[in-house]
Amino acid sequence: MPGHTFQSPTGTRDFYPADAALRRFISESWRSAAIRHGFEEVDGPTFEHLELYTVKSGEGIVSELFSFTRAGGEKTYALRPEFTPTLARLYAAKANSLPKPTKWFCTPTFFRAERPQRGRLREFMQWNVDVIGDPSPAADAEVIATCVTLFTSLGFTPKDLRVKINHRAALAKWFDSRGIPEERHAKLLALLDQKGKLSPRDFTVKLAEFGFTPEQAEVFQKGVIRVELGSGEGELTVLGTTVAREDIGVPTAAGESLDLTFFSEAVRPLALELSQAGVLDWVDFDLSIVRGLAYYTGMVFEVHEASGAERAVAGGGRYDNLIELFGGPPTSAVGMGMGDVVLALVMKDKGLLPDEARLMELAGQRPDVFVISNGSPEADAQVRSTVAMLRKAGLHARHTYKATKNVGKLLQDAAGQKARFAVIIEGPGQCQIKDMAGGGQRPAAISEIVAAVRR
RNA sequence: GUGGCCAUAGCUCAGCUGGUAGAGCACGAGGUUGUGAUCCUCGGGGUCGCGGGUUCAAAUCCCGUUGGUCACCCCA
Numbered sequence: 001m002p003g004h005t006f007q008s009p010t011g012t013r014d015f016y017p018a019d020a021a022l023r024r025f026i027s028e029s030w031r032s033a034a035i036r037h038g039f040e041e042v043d044g045p046t047f048e049h050l051e052l053y054t055v056k057s058g059e060g061i062v063s064e065l066f067s068f069t070r071a072g073g074e075k076t077y078a079l080r081p082e083f084t085p086t087l088a089r090l091y092a093a094k095a096n097s098l099p100k101p102t103k104w105f106c107t108p109t110f111f112r113a114e115r116p117q118r119g120r121l122r123e124f125m126q127w128n129v130d131v132i133g134d135p136s137p138a139a140d141a142e143v144i145a146t147c148v149t150l151f152t153s154l155g156f157t158p159k160d161l162r163v164k165i166n167h168r169a170a171l172a173k174w175f176d177s178r179g180i181p182e183e184r185h186a187k188l189l190a191l192l193d194q195k196g197k198l199s200p201r202d203f204t205v206k207l208a209e210f211g212f213t214p215e216q217a218e219v220f221q222k223g224v225i226r227v228e229l230g231s232g233e234g235e236l237t238v239l240g241t242t243v244a245r246e247d248i249g250v251p252t253a254a255g256e257s258l259d260l261t262f263f264s265e266a267v268r269p270l271a272l273e274l275s276q277a278g279v280l281d282w283v284d285f286d287l288s289i290v291r292g293l294a295y296y297t298g299m300v301f302e303v304h305e306a307s308g309a310e311r312a313v314a315g316g317g318r319y320d321n322l323i324e325l326f327g328g329p330p331t332s333a334v335g336m337g338m339g340d341v342v343l344a345l346v347m348k349d350k351g352l353l354p355d356e357a358r359l360m361e362l363a364g365q366r367p368d369v370f371v372i373s374n375g376s377p378e379a380d381a382q383v384r385s386t387v388a389m390l391r392k393a394g395l396h397a398r399h400t401y402k403a404t405k406n407v408g409k410l411l412q413d414a415a416g417q418k419a420r421f422a423v424i425i426e427g428p429g430q431c432q433i434k435d436m437a438g439g440g441q442r443p444a445a446i447s448e449i450v451a452a453v454r455r
Numbered sequence: 456g457u458g459g460c461c462a463u464a465g466c467u468c469a470g471c472u473g474g475u476a477g478a479g480c481a482c483g484a485g486g487u488u489g490u491g492a493u494c495c496u497c498g499g500g501g502u503c504g505c506g507g508g509u510u511c512a513a514a515u516c517c518c519g520u521u522g523g524u525c526a527c528c529c530c531a
């Protein structure tokens with residue numbers, strides 16, 4: 001087929017230099033935040049046995065996976081769609097010799113056979129942060145605080161992003177206290193999860209089947225709960241209403257028409273931990289955050305853009321039964337995942353994407369020196385050897401590939417490649433060193449360049 | 456898996472009711488002013504995503520397909 005052109009497969013991306021620099025910037029930001037919080041980097045294979053995924057999620061998951069067999073082979077594999085099963089496998093294999101808690105993170109690539117749409121692709125990077133073996137709310141708060149550290153490092157504020165927290169176990173107790181039978185809990189959770197997609201009318205009608213009044217339905221509908229630190233002895237008050245926060249676009253709840261005693265009992269210790277971690281101002285308690293996963297056992301959370309734009313930036317929660325499910329000892333765990341796709345979208349929305357020079361800088365790819373000749377044959381003869389000398393000294397040095405001897409065009413070339421300094425060779429051992437950012441320029445010996453440019 | 460919209464140069468797009476393809480920017484070469492600018496000249500590039508159909512004639516109309524995009528399902 002002459003003239004046939006190849007396109008990248010559906011839902012995958014090509015990373016040209018600027019894209020690769022952004023990707024590296026994001027993954028480095030992830031690493032840095034996790035390491036600051038004491039997490040250690042791990043990783044596993046890009047593909048696993050298919051059964052690793054069907055054990056947890058059932059056969060239904062297979063249609064969402066890229067699975068394959070080796071030609072002539074019998075085993076079925078799948079490209080990894082998430083990290084938790086691999087994490088559980090790694091932990092289970094060495095559980096006895098690992099510290100408690102074990103704090104691991106990774107920033108790998110995942111694959112899901114879904115139809116791509118805004119914020120969702122078939123190949124993406126995801127930051128995973130997990131605390132294994134610590135059942136306390138302090139571990140829950142640690143995961144969220146790590147998230148917040150990242151947001152802060154990227155330039156976000158609590159007005160840009162909200163961490164929305166709920167508690168599965170607390171909800172269950174609370175439902176019990178209202179006389180809702182346990183077998184109906186899942187259905188009610190599913191209904192809460194559907195909140196945004198149902199009309200307020202339909203939502204109210206369906207909630208009524210569980211014994212909630214229209215007023216109470218409205219609390220769910222708008223349902224952000226404000227947790228406040230009481231004055232003095234670190235007391236916490238969980239209110240059934242929010243304080244108006246129009247400035248960050250969080251809706252105000254309808255009134256104190258729900259008894260949230262049970263909920264507040266479970267949430268109080270977590271709120272205290274979040275307060276001590278210094279991140280409570282990023283947090284809203286939101287009754288409608290459910291998460292799809294059946295395996296969450298306690299705290300669950302999602303991070304959303306404050307006005308509700310885009311998909312969830314991050315999500316996670318406590319899964320105290322999962323390690324055991326994968327063959328490990330009974331072990332509590334809490335973790336979260338954050339994808340690069342939505343994160344980059346929200347950064348762009350907020351004007352927080354660094355420019356190209358900054359990205360190259362952050363990725364360690366920005367040229368230190370761009371060596372050009374003033375056009376004389378003697379200077380021409382020294383360009384290569386000067387570049388080689390600078391590289392030997394550990395600097396990132398470049399020269400032009402253009403034919404022109406026009407100094408202005410060569411400086412343009414240097415600027416286009418975002419070089420920090422330009423060096424114009426003037427004669428034997430002599431040059432001008434030009435600071436491309438400030439524009440200042442001074443004569444110097446070629447032997448002085450390294451010291452002048454190194455930082 | 457279902458549906459809406461979209462597809463012309465590297466990028467942003469123009470191309471009317473069908474008459475055999477353009478601009479700006481970018482890129483490349485050269486020139487000028489010794490300094491990232493301005494200006495001038497020249498150039499590479501597109502079988503109009505792909506395949507079929509209607510027609511004397513298709514970028515344009517029709518069907519299919521691939522890809523993109525947005526939503527549904529799902530969302531680990």
